[in-house]
Amino acid sequence: xxxxxxLCSLIQEIIDEAxxxxxxxxxxxxxxxxxxxxxxxxxMRIVARVEQRIGISFPETEVVAANFRTPTALWDAxxxxxGASHSEGAV
Amino acid sequence: xxxxxxxxxxxxxxxxxxxxxxxxxxxxxGADFRTRWKALAAEGLLSDAPRPPSGRAAGLxxxxxxxxxxxxxxxAGAPAGLCYALASQRFGIxxxxxxxxxxxxxxxxxxxxxxxxxxxxxxxxxxxxSDPLSMSTSAERQEDGSYVLTGMKAFVTxxxxxxxxxxxxxxSADRTPFALSAFLVDLRVPEVKRSDPFRKTALTEVPMGSxxxxxxxxxxxxxxxxEGSGLALLTVTTAWERAMLLSYALGPMRRVLERTVDWxxxxxxxxxxxxxxxxxxxxxxxxxxALHRSRELVYxxxxxxxxxxxxxxxxxxxxxxxxxxxxxxxxxxxxxxMLGGVRSFIEDSGLCPDLISPMAASTYAGPNDLLRVxxxxxxxxxxxx
Numbered sequence: 001x002x003x004x005x006x007l008c009s010l011i012q013e014i015i016d017e018a019x020x021x022x023x024x025x026x027x028x029x030x031x032x033x034x035x036x037x038x039x040x041x042x043x044m045r046i047v048a049r050v051e052q053r054i055g056i057s058f059p060e061t062e063v064v065a066a067n068f069r070t071p072t073a074l075w076d077a078x079x080x081x082x083g084a085s086h087s088e089g090a091v
Numbered sequence: 092x093x094x095x096x097x098x099x100x101x102x103x104x105x106x107x108x109x110x111x112x113x114x115x116x117x118x119x120x121g122a123d124f125r126t127r128w129k130a131l132a133a134e135g136l137l138s139d140a141p142r143p144p145s146g147r148a149a150g151l152x153x154x155x156x157x158x159x160x161x162x163x164x165x166x167a168g169a170p171a172g173l174c175y176a177l178a179s180q181r182f183g184i185x186x187x188x189x190x191x192x193x194x195x196x197x198x199x200x201x202x203x204x205x206x207x208x209x210x211x212x213x214x215x216x217x218x219x220x221s222d223p224l225s226m227s228t229s230a231e232r233q234e235d236g237s238y239v240l241t242g243m244k245a246f247v248t249x250x251x252x253x254x255x256x257x258x259x260x261x262x263s264a265d266r267t268p269f270a271l272s273a274f275l276v277d278l279r280v281p282e283v284k285r286s287d288p289f290r291k292t293a294l295t296e297v298p299m300g301s302x303x304x305x306x307x308x309x310x311x312x313x314x315x316x317x318e319g320s321g322l323a324l325l326t327v328t329t330a331w332e333r334a335m336l337l338s339y340a341l342g343p344m345r346r347v348l349e350r351t352v353d354w355x356x357x358x359x360x361x362x363x364x365x366x367x368x369x370x371x372x373x374x375x376x377x378x379x380x381a382l383h384r385s386r387e388l389v390y391x392x393x394x395x396x397x398x399x400x401x402x403x404x405x406x407x408x409x410x411x412x413x414x415x416x417x418x419x420x421x422x423x424x425x426x427x428x429m430l431g432g433v434r435s436f437i438e439d440s441g442l443c444p445d446l447i448s449p450m451a452a453s454t455y456a457g458p459n460d461l462l463r464v465x466x467x468x469x470x471x472x473x474x475x476x
Contacts, residue, residue: 017471033267033268033269038268039268040224040268040322041468043268043322043323044322044323044326044403047323047403048401048403048404048406051401051403051404052404057401059190059191059316060191060316060320060323060324060326060327061191061315061316061317061320061323061324062316062317062320063320063322063323064269064316064317064318064319064320065267065269065319066319068268068269
């Protein structure tokens with residue numbers, strides 16, 4: 001996964017799986033929380049799927065509202081986690 | 092290491108833990124819970140960085156080492172409630188918190204590894220624990236960044252005696268995924284009231300009770316992670332619990348199997364050894380099957396965690412492990428009860444199994460029925476709790 005648009009596709013995929021159909025198109029600025037688009041299970045599923053796709057460990061302590069307001073906010077958080085793990089010498 | 096080599100290394104670690112535990116248990120026969128806890132902790136089980144196993148137990152990861160330790164303690168005859176309490180703190184609190192807490196905060200808790208400081212996991216309230224977003228305990232942030240904790244937690248293992256609680260509380264009134272936060276709460280302050288121990292019927296060796304927080308002031312560094320990350324942390328503590336908590340049953344199961352086999356070999360009826368009956372043999376084999384399946388599943392979880400798999404990635408398999416071991420434990424105990432005959436109901440017969448505690452395993456750390464819903468949902472069914 002290389003950018004926020006690909007992250008949007010992933011989020012869309014997970015929301016579609018949960019609801020069985022897509023009511024709303026997810027773009028980088030879609031408010032995920034205010035619209036009630038994602039519930040707690042969906043959030044945890046997004047985190048797990050992002051970890052699998054990118055091969056990072058997303059710290060539990062970063063699973064907070066500020067990082068899930070929009071796909072762009074989440075992408076920024078992912079980039080920050082990637083940066084931190086590179087600087088620690090982790091893969 | 093070959094699979095066979097790994098098996099014998101695990102067996103050595105279990106045997107070595109059992110040997111030290113036997114001595115710790117015999118030194119503390121009849122002593123209270125904390126004395127026995129401390130004696131067993133002295134063997135290194137609760138150490139975050141366990142001594143690397145040497146000699147014949149070398150090469151095991153920290154989770155597998157701790158698992159072998161728990162199994163060994165049970166094999167040495169520690170009561171199931173004590174094994175449960177050790178497994179619950181080690182795997183349900185210490186392991187998930189290790190990557191999250193700074194060394195400074197860990198240090199501030201006191202000597203957890205040595206057994207001086209006892210932890211508890213305070214999530215469940217009178218209204219239940221499986222629907223955390225409905226909790227009412229709240230922590231209100233003050234202008235100076237501290238929090239004030241108010242509310243009540245119920246059915247908390249070790250609550251009557253624990254020193255520090257991992258307490259989940261709401262930091263937002265809304266029912267959103269980010270409404271919860273986790274705190275490390277010193278339970279020895281006057282604003283924390285403890286109930287008397289509940290008169291429970293399962294795992295009676297470890298006390299359970301409720302905690303009431305009457306405006307407990309918490310310094311900013313008592314917040315675990317960031318505000319709002321409580322549900323994510325909870326997902327991890329529960330994944331660890333489901334993967335590893337039932338480890339406490341393995342030692343007691345091995346003991347019961349050993350004594351049941353001895354009984355079937357020595358007891359005579361109809362002019363022959365009881366164990367020469369095919370029906371008896373089949374029950375013994377079913378017990379061995381339940382134990383084998385349970386050990387394989389829990390050790391597999393430990394190996395995956397040692398290999399660095401993220402707890403949330405193995406949450407679904409952890410749920411299956413928990414359901415399977417809990418239900419096998421019940422079936423196993425039923426077989427032992429049948430084979431013990433009337434002695435199964437005579438306390439000092441040496442063949443009296445604890446029928447209630449295995450049944451209780453199906454209700455804590457996520458009731459098996461709700462875990463089944465999780466499993467089915469992961470498979471794609473449109474089912475919700």
